[in-house]
């Protein structure tokens with residue numbers, strides 16, 4: 001991938017420090033801090049309403065940063081409009097992202113490449129790259145997206161985002177609505193993606209499945225960071241369990 005060839009392993013892609021954001025005058029995120037590095041997965045956990053989606057929206061430019069700093073490859077994002085962030089390599093697959101059901105798998109992928117204004121040959125080679133990452137998409141390329149299972153459609157949504165050649169891929173609950181065995185398959189694919197050198201920010205409710213592939217874990221509660229640590233150093237599972245049981249109780 002052209003953007004990845006220049007990405008250094010472990011390059012600090014995203015630095016979030018004391019982020020405050022919300023909806024209009026309503027502040028829902030107060031103090032959130034974490035990093036995402038190239039070739040690594042940072043998992044953002046927390047119960048319903050903790051502020052995970054709002055945090056991702058602020059990074060992608062959909063919500064305004066009202067406090068703190070968000071820097072991408074060393075530059076502040078505060079004044080960069082959302083469409084520019086996409087061009088700079090920040091991709092966001094929203095929760096419950098729908099693909100175009102009546103279009104074929106391949107047409108869906110091609111649509112994902114348009115933000116980059118790629119030439120035909122480049123689009124073609126990007127599609128082939130996505131097929132290598134997700135062989136099931138290659139197998140079904142000529143079929144309408146509606147013919148695929150929920151897990152496969154989630155992979156197509158991720159493939160579509162990858163067509164924009166991101167360095168930073170943000171995924172909001174890719175496991176949403178999927179059976180546990182399919183969740184594990186999606187997580188396995190997400191895990192493989194980091195081999196391409198991109199950094200991944202993964203918001204999840206599936207605590208165990210996402211923790212299994214995490215390099216770094218950040219737990220939010222009420223718009224604040226409760227824990228931010230390398231996954232290998234999380235020996236006390238209580239905070240993670242709190243996030244999990246918070247969801248079940250809610």
Ligand SMILES: Nc1ncnc2c1ncn2[C@@H]1O[C@H](COP(=O)(O)OP(=O)(O)OP(=O)(O)O)[C@@H](O)[C@H]1O
Pocket residue numbers: 023026028046047048049050051052053054055205
């Ligand atoms: N469009 C909106 N306008 C106003 N408040 C909102 C809006 N969307 C979310 N909120 C509120 O912001 C807070 C944080 O929500 P957010 O969706 O970021 O949480 P979350 O951690 O992603 O939870 P979930 O797992 O339920 O998606 C919640 O109190 C929610 O009610």
